[in-house]
Amino acid sequence: MKKIIRFIGKIFRHIGLFFDKWLISPITKFILKIIDFSKSNSKELEKFLGRKQTLIIISLLLALAVFFIIDSEGNTIIDQYAEVLYNQPVTATYNEEAYVVEGLPKDVDITLVGQKRHIFLAKQYPSDGVTVDLTGLKPGQHKVTLKYTQQLKSIDYRLDPSTVTVTIYDKVSETKTLTYDVLHQDNLDSKLNIDNVELDRSEVIVKGAKYKLDKVATVRALIDVDNFAKQEAGELTIDSVPLVAYDTDGKVVDVEIVPKTITAKVTISSPSKEVPINIVPKGELAFGKAIKSLSTSMDTVTIYGSEEAIEKIDELDVEVDVTGLDTDKDYTVTLKRPNGITEISAKTITVKVALDDSTTKEFDNISIATENLDTSKYKVQALSEADSKVTVVVTGSKSIIDSIDSSIIKAYVNLDGLTEGVHEVEVKVRGDDVKLNYASKTKKVKVRITANS
Numbered sequence: 001m002k003k004i005i006r007f008i009g010k011i012f013r014h015i016g017l018f019f020d021k022w023l024i025s026p027i028t029k030f031i032l033k034i035i036d037f038s039k040s041n042s043k044e045l046e047k048f049l050g051r052k053q054t055l056i057i058i059s060l061l062l063a064l065a066v067f068f069i070i071d072s073e074g075n076t077i078i079d080q081y082a083e084v085l086y087n088q089p090v091t092a093t094y095n096e097e098a099y100v101v102e103g104l105p106k107d108v109d110i111t112l113v114g115q116k117r118h119i120f121l122a123k124q125y126p127s128d129g130v131t132v133d134l135t136g137l138k139p140g141q142h143k144v145t146l147k148y149t150q151q152l153k154s155i156d157y158r159l160d161p162s163t164v165t166v167t168i169y170d171k172v173s174e175t176k177t178l179t180y181d182v183l184h185q186d187n188l189d190s191k192l193n194i195d196n197v198e199l200d201r202s203e204v205i206v207k208g209a210k211y212k213l214d215k216v217a218t219v220r221a222l223i224d225v226d227n228f229a230k231q232e233a234g235e236l237t238i239d240s241v242p243l244v245a246y247d248t249d250g251k252v253v254d255v256e257i258v259p260k261t262i263t264a265k266v267t268i269s270s271p272s273k274e275v276p277i278n279i280v281p282k283g284e285l286a287f288g289k290a291i292k293s294l295s296t297s298m299d300t301v302t303i304y305g306s307e308e309a310i311e312k313i314d315e316l317d318v319e320v321d322v323t324g325l326d327t328d329k330d331y332t333v334t335l336k337r338p339n340g341i342t343e344i345s346a347k348t349i350t351v352k353v354a355l356d357d358s359t360t361k362e363f364d365n366i367s368i369a370t371e372n373l374d375t376s377k378y379k380v381q382a383l384s385e386a387d388s389k390v391t392v393v394v395t396g397s398k399s400i401i402d403s404i405d406s407s408i409i410k411a412y413v414n415l416d417g418l419t420e421g422v423h424e425v426e427v428k429v430r431g432d433d434v435k436l437n438y439a440s441k442t443k444k445v446k447v448r449i450t451a452n453s
Contacts, residue, residue: 085123089129146164172213173258199262206245275315415449428440
């Protein structure tokens, strides 16, 4: 750094000596001659001009005037300006039907250097843009030069980059099966359902370098819900659906697809069904309490979704947490959509829970049923009479218990996954009325499973 400062200091000293030798000293001598000439004419002028300070000031002013004149002329001569034209497209000339070119930039930056007025004019003139001629080049790697044609010769231009290395491949083609994806399905009206999509063709041709075609796992038509002209039940025709090729990892493969777009016919429906609401209490009430009644602000709702999902639903279960409840209460419950259901006609309902004192009643000789046994291979029987029937204790409001009979009570054992042999299994009980609790006095029974003869 010190060397640089000393170097700059030397330059300024040389400049000072130059001005002193060629400007200040000659001018001073000239003034002295004028003083000598004027001695006989004016003593006052002699006195003024004879002062050292006066001579220095006049010499300095004259030197500065000469400096600014020279500097101004120099700027006029060397006035240069640069402007960058960003992202200028590159046009390549080659046989696109026979070859694929990789490594060629889509655009480059051009720096124009020259006087401002020339650059302004250059921007107004039409240009062929940035071009590269690949005609005659065979498959393989080649280093090529990009060209920019400018009509004004007074402008210097520089391309970034100006040369590139490209790889040329033979173009091959293959036939691929066409599938589709529906994009932005969440933006479809929740009461609507896309039943079917029919494409105007089942196959397309992909073209490109062989190594890229080997990567193509699937070609998909991308049907975007956001491009639907209207959202209502019926048939909708969508033109110019774009096609995209993907590899096995779901990444886009850059290949040419023929045709580039297709037409799709989308069938939209609005399947619905009115189903009753089934209130399901969850949790244990306060000790000694039972549910006397459950009522809701509405008895049924309309559900929307796929036909398959709707067919599986006969009622809409709504859970209400009554844990620790010891007095009547109103609940506001948000309805949850089952799998495959896209919309429910109501968002929330009000559930009124009325309580009563709890009582119990026993129901004897409830036969035990079996569930989830592979009857194509096995059969089952109770090991004894005591293992075939149980006594069920029902707990709840007395007014409800007194009105039921044993036909609504079902005792059963789950034999899922069991094979031949004797097994001790847990007895489970359920009933039709969710306001009651059911329990078997006998917790486990023994059964024998044998193979079908």
